[in-house]
Amino acid sequence: MELQARSKIHQQKSFLSATRLIDNCCNAVSRMAVKAGGYECQGLREQGYQLGGICFISAMATQRSSAAEITLPPFLSDLKTGNTRLIYTSTERPDITKTPIPKWSLINKKHYSSMNIQYSRGCPYNCEFCDIVVLNGNRPRTKDEKQILAELESLYQYGWRAGVFVVDDNFIGNKQKLKEEILPAIIGWMQKRKYPFTLLTETSINLADDEELMRLMVDAGFDTVFIGLESPNEESLVECDKSQNKKRDLIADVKKYRTVAFRCRVVLSLVLTATHHQSLRAR
Numbered sequence: 058m059e060l061q062a063r064s065k066i067h068q069q070k071s072f073l074s075a076t077r078l079i080d081n082c083c084n085a086v087s088r089m090a091v092k093a094g095g096y097e098c099q100g101l102r103e104q105g106y107q108l109g110g111i112c113f114i115s116a117m118a119t120q121r122s123s124a125a126e127i128t129l130p131p132f133l134s135d136l137k138t139g140n141t142r143l144i145y146t147s148t149e150r151p152d153i154t155k156t157p158i159p160k161w162s163l164i165n166k167k168h169y170s171s172m173n174i175q176y177s178r179g180c181p182y183n184c185e186f187c188d189i190v191v192l193n194g195n196r197p198r199t200k201d202e203k204q205i206l207a208e209l210e211s212l213y214q215y216g217w218r219a220g221v222f223v224v225d226d227n228f229i230g231n232k233q234k235l236k237e238e239i240l241p242a243i244i245g246w247m248q249k250r251k252y253p254f255t256l257l258t259e260t261s262i263n264l265a266d267d268e269e270l271m272r273l274m275v276d277a278g279f280d281t282v283f284i285g286l287e288s289p290n291e292e293s294l295v296e297c298d299k300s301q302n303k304k305r306d307l308i309a310d311v312k313k314y315r316t317v318a319f320r321c322r323v324v325l326s327l328v329l330t331a332t333h334h335q336s337l338r339a340r
């Protein structure tokens with residue numbers, strides 16, 4: 058079981074660390090372009106770019122609704138000509154069916170315990186503390202069967218034989234496509250190669266309601282799922298809009314995962330809402 062604290066305070070702290078880091082880089086290496094990325098840098102935009110001049114800010118950091126697939130190509134092209142702008146931004150969400158396969162040969166696989174691929178972005182839920190929906194939206198955008206198999210094959214050809222983390226926001230955002238297209242294709246691919254990878258991913262709690270989906274995932278080679286339980290306190294779940302976890306027997310749900318042979322890593326974010334905080338103080 059993992060304990061993880063997530064809150065808006067955390068985001069503010071990350072932003073402060075990001076500005077400090079950029080400031081230090083700028084002081085240490087004058088005339089060097091410093092590029093910052095990540096959601097934590099969002100606040101840089103509102104700070105009026107005091108760090109500008111030698112500070113380059115790009116990627117999804119500075120726009121709430123885009124990603125490097127859109128902002129990186131113009132930046133790289135400007136870099137070639139020495140005409141970089143301060144901000145690269147877009148309101149578009151990238152079409153992930155066009156995302157290229159990573160060039161695995163650029164890394165040394167001995168330094169990794171697991172590799173990452175991604176099948177979808179976005180999550181249909183709206184948990185108050187989570188930045189996923191702001192970054193990637195509520196409508197899950199998915200890759201197609203051919204793309205996923207090509208990514209698995211590229212890892213296989215690279216010689217990888219261990220864990221592969223499917224780093225989706227919520228893997229089961231589009232259950233029908235998973236059941237009818239993606240999982241049967243992965244099962245066929247894995248069987249043909251005698252299961253060279255073990256897969257893990259993140260899903261919402263309602264995976265426990267769909268035994269067919271759980272069994273297909275196990276058949277496809279998934280052995281672990283991360284689930285955000287957040288809090289056993291109903292009032293806290295209401296307060297942080299974790300509606301999908303309300304009125305459920307969370308322990309029974311975790312047991313269901315185990316009966317279909319999943320190891321289940323539970324994230325208890327201990328969402329410290331006002332209600333929860335008061336009840337803890339009262340003890």
Ligand code: SF4
Nearest residue numbers: 180182183184187189
């Ligand atoms: S279910 Fe998970 S990914 Fe979706 S909004 Fe909630 S915390 Fe974020």
